[in-house]
Amino acid sequence: MKKIIVLAMMFCITQVQAKEIYATFTVHAKQGASLAFNYSGIVEELHVDIMSVVKKGQILATLANDDLVATNNASQVTLKYAILDHERHKDLYKKNLIDKALLEKYAMAYEAIKAKIALEKTIYNKTILRAPFDGVITKRMIELGDVVSGQMLKTAFNIQSERARILVVEFDQKYNSDVKIGDPFLYKVDGDDRQYKSKIYRIYPEANSDNRKIALQVIAKDLKVGLFGEGTIITSDYRNNPLKESQE
Numbered sequence: 001m002k003k004i005i006v007l008a009m010m011f012c013i014t015q016v017q018a019k020e021i022y023a024t025f026t027v028h029a030k031q032g033a034s035l036a037f038n039y040s041g042i043v044e045e046l047h048v049d050i051m052s053v054v055k056k057g058q059i060l061a062t063l064a065n066d067d068l069v070a071t072n073n074a075s076q077v078t079l080k081y082a083i084l085d086h087e088r089h090k091d092l093y094k095k096n097l098i099d100k101a102l103l104e105k106y107a108m109a110y111e112a113i114k115a116k117i118a119l120e121k122t123i124y125n126k127t128i129l130r131a132p133f134d135g136v137i138t139k140r141m142i143e144l145g146d147v148v149s150g151q152m153l154k155t156a157f158n159i160q161s162e163r164a165r166i167l168v169v170e171f172d173q174k175y176n177s178d179v180k181i182g183d184p185f186l187y188k189v190d191g192d193d194r195q196y197k198s199k200i201y202r203i204y205p206e207a208n209s210d211n212r213k214i215a216l217q218v219i220a221k222d223l224k225v226g227l228f229g230e231g232t233i234i235t236s237d238y239r240n241n242p243l244k245e246s247q248e
Contacts, residue, residue, distance in 0.1 A: 029160035039126035187231025
């Protein structure tokens with residue numbers, strides 16, 4: 001009986017023996033985007049520059065839009081009188097002084113101007129470029145007075161998450177079955193002697209046929225985008241070790 005227990009314990013220990021897998025990585029922003037105007041016009045205002053920290057929805061730049069504002073003001077006046085006409089003819093219809101066809105004519109005019117104003121607001125919003133998420137501006141490619149086109153999109157800004165980073169890690173495909181989500185990753189950035197530790201949170205579904213490596217992602221913070229380094233994936237899953245669980 002003792003021999004069986006010893007063999008079982010040895011088996012468990014063997015099953016959780018750690019593998020240290022060498023890997024390299026490159027630092028990427030967790031979020032990144034190239035921003036452009038989806039409308040044609042002249043750049044009238046720039047509200048941010050390179051290294052500006054921005055919040056989601058913050059205005060980055062605007063195109064000249066005085067003509068759109070004037071058009072919308074005129075539409076608002078038309079809407080005001082369309083409402084009055086519609087309400088007046090509703091009262092007349094209730095008193096059987098007009099037929100339904102005439103009432104519907106004014107109702108249609110009222111709905112048409114509302115739809116026109118909604119369209120004008122949509123077009124006006126295209127002249128304002130806003131931040132899609134919290135982040136930092138890394139590049140600015142427009143100047144005041146530049147002409148931009150909605151048909152030929154030109155990148156206005158590059159934005160990336162301010163602190164959140166992703167390490168794209170690559171390791172030899174022969175360890176494919178060993179590496180799991182949640183495994184620790186110990187790493188150093190090239191030129192930095194400090195050792196960092198994180199956990200794997202995503203593994204790419206296919207291997208790179210060119211270099212026979214598999215990529216995965218690890219979350220990090222505050223590292224400069226574009227840096228590279230190397231590290232070690234620790235593959236043991238101690239959660240499956242019954243001896244360890246009994247000791248906790």
